[in-house]
Amino acid sequence: MRRGAFVRELLRRPQGAFGVGWLTLIVLSALISRFWTPLDPFDTDPYSAWLTPSFGHPFGTDSVGRDIFSYVFAATGTTVVVAVASGVVATVVGVGLAALGSLTARWVRESVAVLIDVLVAFPTLLIAMALAAAFGGSLTVVVVAVGVGYGVTIARVSRSEIRQVARTDYVLAARANGLGTGAVLRRHVLPNIAPVVVVQLSLSMATSVLAEAGLSFLGYGAPADTASWGRLLSDLQKFIGVHPGSVVWPGLAITLTVLALNLLGDAVRDASDPRLRSRLRSRRTGRDTPGSPSTSGPSTAPPRATAPGAAGTPTTPGVVS
Amino acid sequence: MTRFVVGRLLLFVGGLAVASVLIFATLRLLPGDVAQAIAGTTGSPEQVAALRQQLGLDRPVVVQYLDWAGGLVRLDLGESLVTGTPVIDEVLDKLAVTLPLAALSLVFGLLIGIPLGVTSALRRGRASGVVLGTGAQLLAAVPVVWAGMLLIGVFAVTLRLLPTQGFPADGWSEPGRALRSLVLPALTIGIVEGAVLLRFTRSAALGALDQDYVRTAAANGMTRSRALVKHGLPNVMLSVVSILGLQVAGLIVSAVVIEQLFTLPGLGRMLVTDVGRRDLTKVQGELMTLTTLVLFIGLVIDLVHRRLDPRLREGDR
Numbered sequence: 202m203r204r205g206a207f208v209r210e211l212l213r214r215p216q217g218a219f220g221v222g223w224l225t226l227i228v229l230s231a232l233i234s235r236f237w238t239p240l241d242p243f244d245t246d247p248y249s250a251w252l253t254p255s256f257g258h259p260f261g262t263d264s265v266g267r268d269i270f271s272y273v274f275a276a277t278g279t280t281v282v283v284a285v286a287s288g289v290v291a292t293v294v295g296v297g298l299a300a301l302g303s304l305t306a307r308w309v310r311e312s313v314a315v316l317i318d319v320l321v322a323f324p325t326l327l328i329a330m331a332l333a334a335a336f337g338g339s340l341t342v343v344v345v346a347v348g349v350g351y352g353v354t355i356a357r358v359s360r361s362e363i364r365q366v367a368r369t370d371y372v373l374a375a376r377a378n379g380l381g382t383g384a385v386l387r388r389h390v391l392p393n394i395a396p397v398v399v400v401q402l403s404l405s406m407a408t409s410v411l412a413e414a415g416l417s418f419l420g421y422g423a424p425a426d427t428a429s430w431g432r433l434l435s436d437l438q439k440f441i442g443v444h445p446g447s448v449v450w451p452g453l454a455i456t457l458t459v460l461a462l463n464l465l466g467d468a469v470r471d472a473s474d475p476r477l478r479s480r481l482r483s484r485r486t487g488r489d490t491p492g493s494p495s496t497s498g499p500s501t502a503p504p505r506a507t508a509p510g511a512a513g514t515p516t517t518p519g520v521v522s
Numbered sequence: 523m524t525r526f527v528v529g530r531l532l533l534f535v536g537g538l539a540v541a542s543v544l545i546f547a548t549l550r551l552l553p554g555d556v557a558q559a560i561a562g563t564t565g566s567p568e569q570v571a572a573l574r575q576q577l578g579l580d581r582p583v584v585v586q587y588l589d590w591a592g593g594l595v596r597l598d599l600g601e602s603l604v605t606g607t608p609v610i611d612e613v614l615d616k617l618a619v620t621l622p623l624a625a626l627s628l629v630f631g632l633l634i635g636i637p638l639g640v641t642s643a644l645r646r647g648r649a650s651g652v653v654l655g656t657g658a659q660l661l662a663a664v665p666v667v668w669a670g671m672l673l674i675g676v677f678a679v680t681l682r683l684l685p686t687q688g689f690p691a692d693g694w695s696e697p698g699r700a701l702r703s704l705v706l707p708a709l710t711i712g713i714v715e716g717a718v719l720l721r722f723t724r725s726a727a728l729g730a731l732d733q734d735y736v737r738t739a740a741a742n743g744m745t746r747s748r749a750l751v752k753h754g755l756p757n758v759m760l761s762v763v764s765i766l767g768l769q770v771a772g773l774i775v776s777a778v779v780i781e782q783l784f785t786l787p788g789l790g791r792m793l794v795t796d797v798g799r800r801d802l803t804k805v806q807g808e809l810m811t812l813t814t815l816v817l818f819i820g821l822v823i824d825l826v827h828r829r830l831d832p833r834l835r836e837g838d839r
Contacts, residue, residue: 319537322817323544324775327809331548334797334805407663414665415779419794434667438783442686445675452668460663 210472217472220403220465223457230277242272242428251444260450264440269433273450276428280410280458283340287409288402290348295355296398300390302356303363304382317356325350325408329416338421343413351405358401362394396473400466407462414455430455526828534821541813542594546587549802577603590806599807604799609807613789617811619689620777620788623704623711627773630712631719636762638716639723640755643731644747655724661717666776670710670783677706687785707784711776715769719762726761730754763827767820774816 211217240258246266254261260269302313329346336342366372372389380388416422417431418438425432430451437448557574558565565573574580578589593600599609638654645651661669678686684706694700730736731750739749778790785791789808796804828834 315533315536316540318533319540322537322771322820323541323813324771324816326775326778327812328548330778330793330797331545331805331809334800334802335549338797411665415667418667419779419782421794421797431665431667434665434671438667438671441671441674442679445671445679448668448671448675452665452671455668456660456664459665460660463659463663 207472211468214468214471216464217468220461220468223461224465227277227458227461228281230274231281234275234278238271238275240268240271242267242275243426244268251447261447263433263437263447269447269450272428272433273430273454276430276433276451276454279340279423279427279429280413283343283413284406284409284462286344287347287351287412288406290344291350291352291355291405291409292398292402294348294352295401296359296391296394298352298356299360299363300386302360303367304386304390314360317353317360320353321357323350323353325412326415329412329421333416333421338416338419338424340413340423340427343409343416343422347405347409347412351401351408355398355401355405359394359397362397363390366390366393396469399473400470403462403466403469407459407466410455410459410462523828527825530821530824534817537817538814541817542591542810543587545806545809545813546590549806550583550586594810599810600803602801602804604801604804609804612792612804613807613811616787616789616792618693619704619786620774620781620790622701623708623777623781623786623788624770624773626701626704626708627711627715627777628770630709631715631769631773634712634716635719636723636759639720640727640750640758642720643724643727644750646728646731654720658717658720658724661714662721664714664717666711666714667779667783669714670707670780673706673710673713674783689786703784703786707777707780707786711773711780714776715773718772719769722765723758723762726758727754730757733757760827760831763823763830767823770819770823771816774812774819778812 212221244267246262249258249262249266250264252258252262252266258268258270260273263269263272298313298317302310302317304310305313325346328350329342332342332346366389367385372385375385375389413422413429414431414434417429418435420435423429423432433451434448437444437451441448557570557577557579561570561573578586581589590600597610599613601608602612638658642651642654642658645654674686677683685703686706689703690696690699727750731746731754733754735753736746736749739753740746744752777788778793780786781788781791782794789812793805793808793812796808
């Protein structure tokens, strides 16, 4: 499918539109907050503690008089960096393991498959706690834990996809023409499993946002001088008996971001599935549309038999915040 | 069946072995070493060396691992580096809070997720179905700590109904009081996990509604909801059981965070404290206990699922 057509399919869906819209807002906030925030998020002022929301302080202030809006705004930077880094690490780990588990010699392939089955049971948060015990808490711990913890999940999902592609005639033909494993992977396998990987990438980012919030809440994530939604939750939690309203903002920010990533994943899955796409369009316009002609040569996938990552699969297993 | 059970048991034991190696190795990656960490920056090199010998850290890493793993088999988790007390005693003590919390959370999760999931499938396309579906999608994205804080705000601060903090010091000697202090934390976990279960139940029930047997029953005069409950539910439950392992793993991990929020003296809170103190033998023991729990529940659920599914049973004969 051409890129433009795919983006149109994505934005056509309410889930996709919400996901793209909210995440764009978060990324823009992250960029802007590097240079400017309404007020200094770390500026304390005992005389303006616990101000109620007003024009000057849209979300009010906390126990030491910090402006909650500025803090939540500045924390978007932390979220974006952690989510992107975790997503990239998880994808590299996942696709690497999946390739090892499907394209190599039989004994390597099968031992990697067993390893994936064993590792997939380990909850990400426990990996993070083990790392935090050894190295102390940090955002790097979050990234590594999610990268490894979720990477295994990606490996499990994409391994079967890779094996499906590896059995096709065009891969056989390519191999017969003397193409090596690396080239097959790059030229034929990766383009074909890309939609599945993008869905998983977005789910792994959702996982990392929750994991960062959870670990920062426990005190093993973001350090004190870094704005983080989880840290703010933990700061405000001490006063929840007196000021229960203040915890709404950071929690809402986390929830909407995780929701946007989950919905984006759903929308990418649907938009990249030709069967669902034509069904949606024929329902809207009352006619079937011919599939768009492919332009990418021999590696174009045959229509997928099943939607990757079947609907209703619970997202973000074993992670929590 | 026997073949399956043996294979699954091997995977469980293999999982435990891999877990023990990974946990041990991760904690030994510590920059500097354990003795240095205990002695702190003020310890003289002689003190550190003495401590190292006392803790057996001067032995090869493989010997240390085998020593620890051998202890695991005998349910001996070693002694705390800080207090010197046996780790296993405290772990068992804390499980008396964590296990009931997890069980109660699961009950809440199932009570929320399954009936509402079936309802939302039956009401597909109608306003109530859309609200349930959207609500579940939203709730599944809520961080469990925040859910806990909101529930504290509603039930404990505003309505003054349930305790928000702590657990009776005398444990379960007054079961009513102990249970009361677990209700809110368990409800928190149950709601978030229940939302995920709801979504899963919903898609399983939607699948069942499309099946011929439901259509036939409806053609014979049954209402669609009755047909689903009578004929479709066994299939729906089977798919729910198949993901329950993941759910329970998520639930136990949630407990780590939720125990912290509600200051419950459970295994999760103990882990958080010991990570802060860098009490490595305790952290090792706690991580191993939690991992064993997750793997064991996964094993039990897989076996139950296999037992329940007549199609898989058929294949065994």
